[in-house]
Amino acid sequence: MTYKPSEEQRKIIDSGDPVLLVCGGAGTGKTTTAAAAVRAHLERVDRERAAAVSGRGRLPVARALFLSFSRSSVAQILDRTADVLGPYLSRIEITTFHAFAWRLLIRWGGVIGLADPQMLTDAEAKLFRAEDTLRYRDMMPRALDLCAVPAVREHLQGRWSIIVSDEFQDTDDCQFDLLSSIRGAARLLLLGDPNQCIYSDLPDAVGVGPQRLDAAMAMPAARRIDLPDVSHRDPSNILPAAAAAIRRREFEHDAVRAALDSGRLLVRAGLPLDREADVVAEVVQNLREEGATVGVFSHHVDATTGLSDQLTQRVIDHEIVGLPECLTAALEAQHAMLRFAARAEEWELVRQQLAVFVASSVRGKNAPDLAWMLLGRRAMPATLDRRLTELRDALLADQIGDAAQRAAAAHTALGLPQGEKHWQNAAQLLEPLVARASRRHADPAEALEHLAAAISDHRAGLLTHVVGEPAASVQLMGLYQTKGREADATIVVLRSSDFYGFERYEPFVNSSKLLYVVLSRARRRTVVLLFGDNPQPLVAPLIKLAS
Numbered sequence: 001m002t003y004k005p006s007e008e009q010r011k012i013i014d015s016g017d018p019v020l021l022v023c024g025g026a027g028t029g030k031t032t033t034a035a036a037a038v039r040a041h042l043e044r045v046d047r048e049r050a051a052a053v054s055g056r057g058r059l060p061v062a063r064a065l066f067l068s069f070s071r072s073s074v075a076q077i078l079d080r081t082a083d084v085l086g087p088y089l090s091r092i093e094i095t096t097f098h099a100f101a102w103r104l105l106i107r108w109g110g111v112i113g114l115a116d117p118q119m120l121t122d123a124e125a126k127l128f129r130a131e132d133t134l135r136y137r138d139m140m141p142r143a144l145d146l147c148a149v150p151a152v153r154e155h156l157q158g159r160w161s162i163i164v165s166d167e168f169q170d171t172d173d174c175q176f177d178l179l180s181s182i183r184g185a186a187r188l189l190l191l192g193d194p195n196q197c198i199y200s201d202l203p204d205a206v207g208v209g210p211q212r213l214d215a216a217m218a219m220p221a222a223r224r225i226d227l228p229d230v231s232h233r234d235p236s237n238i239l240p241a242a243a244a245a246i247r248r249r250e251f252e253h254d255a256v257r258a259a260l261d262s263g264r265l266l267v268r269a270g271l272p273l274d275r276e277a278d279v280v281a282e283v284v285q286n287l288r289e290e291g292a293t294v295g296v297f298s299h300h301v302d303a304t305t306g307l308s309d310q311l312t313q314r315v316i317d318h319e320i321v322g323l324p325e326c327l328t329a330a331l332e333a334q335h336a337m338l339r340f341a342a343r344a345e346e347w348e349l350v351r352q353q354l355a356v357f358v359a360s361s362v363r364g365k366n367a368p369d370l371a372w373m374l375l376g377r378r379a380m381p382a383t384l385d386r387r388l389t390e391l392r393d394a395l396l397a398d399q400i401g402d403a404a405q406r407a408a409a410a411h412t413a414l415g416l417p418q419g420e421k422h423w424q425n426a427a428q429l430l431e432p433l434v435a436r437a438s439r440r441h442a443d444p445a446e447a448l449e450h451l452a453a454a455i456s457d458h459r460a461g462l463l464t465h466v467v468g469e470p471a472a473s474v475q476l477m478g479l480y481q482t483k484g485r486e487a488d489a490t491i492v493v494l495r496s497s498d499f500y501g502f503e504r505y506e507p508f509v510n511s512s513k514l515l516y517v518v519l520s521r522a523r524r525r526t527v528v529l530l531f532g533d534n535p536q537p538l539v540a541p542l543i544k545l546a547s
């Protein structure tokens, strides 16, 4: 649908408020309208600056910063706003908080004693103790330390004329402090929906909650505009109204009934846990036959990677989004194999990287046994030992091109239990990088160094969620990654064994917001699949809606 702003959206676009908080339900057009507002702002500043200098020299062009949470949101923002932004797209930095922080640390880290910062993933942190590396969760606080340095702060404060913070309701204390300290004289456009605040119970999110919107309004000259509850995602408004009623725990509300009667909402309950992949695959196939793009939402990293492995076996083309650690680890493990084949690295490193990959494809505080076996800290079964030896000997006999193919096939050759899709995706990412390095450098040692640098950049991009995700008609993701996303149809997979936080009793004020987010992502249809006989209390009332 072409974007034609409504009256309320127009007020946002035309506003010049120093701090504007825009609130509205799912799909009411906050993100798209913010893009239009940024463009209008830049146009205005251009005009003012042109008039001010009136032919005497030129002032630097005004720029905008658009901060979000996940690379999937960044990709979607780009996708949805490119038309609205037009030629102004090149003057807007659209990035995630973590990518922003990482860039600051790369550029100025030396000022706070981080001259060459290395980023440690959670899986790496489970396996190795590393004192002077930066954990993912340390990135924002360290960036904030940098912003306290006057020269850095002054530089940042002069850089943007307007800053947008998407999903503002979920910003934590650190992110809010960062926004405040880089702002300078920039206008702030803060987009929020209190009903989509889903990070408040996450372990690393300090200070996430309703008070954030109050803090915005406490800023000098702040104004708030509320968009009317009209979804532009599903203009029939049937799905958003049902999602809102379910968030309020009104499962018998007319809006829910209307969604079921219209066929836009479909609920199936009591499905057998051991047939999950078959059922999901069948629903995906039916929706694809209708020509719909499909988002499959399941609970966490194990569930998503497990489901992905099974869809891969059933030859259902799809992509996983939002689980960059596993992809990065697969990329690094295959890279280590190439370096080993070229005699540039020890076999030890290959085993270490395989251990990181295995640890990153499962949840939990501790790494799985298999990871420790790969590190040589626990005895391994004879089959795995033999397969590893065969892989090592074969790599030693390979040329670089053959080694890349062997690395791509290593997941199967070793019989690794999880993360096959990530392994395949990593092989696809690696292939052009290897080709480019070999093309540019005749000397194999130089080609290897070029490749190592390219992979290191890619790793940072993936881990800070800034590298775009592959477009695909079927996308799998965790429930917490669904914010800001949309697809023609969505499949919500809920299992009896899922954990939805510490709330135990009605009215599930916080966890119901997660349900609202996941149920409001579809343009045309949402299929809810409840697996197992004993659903969690949060989702149990959905059983009554099953057809």
Ligand SMILES: Nc1ncnc2c1ncn2[C@@H]1O[C@H](COP(=O)(O)OP(=O)(O)OP(=O)(O)O)[C@@H](O)[C@H]1O
Pocket: 001, 002, 003, 004, 005, 006, 009, 024, 025, 026, 027, 028, 029, 030, 031, 032, 033, 080, 193, 196, 231, 232, 233, 483, 484, 485, 486, 520
């Ligand atoms: N005035 C409009 N005319 C046509 N389409 C619109 C309009 N406003 C928004 N849309 C479309 O509606 C969809 C939802 O908009 P957008 O993502 O901006 O909403 P949002 O409020 O940010 O949603 P959410 O909070 O669920 O992430 C997008 O596909 C967008 O292009």
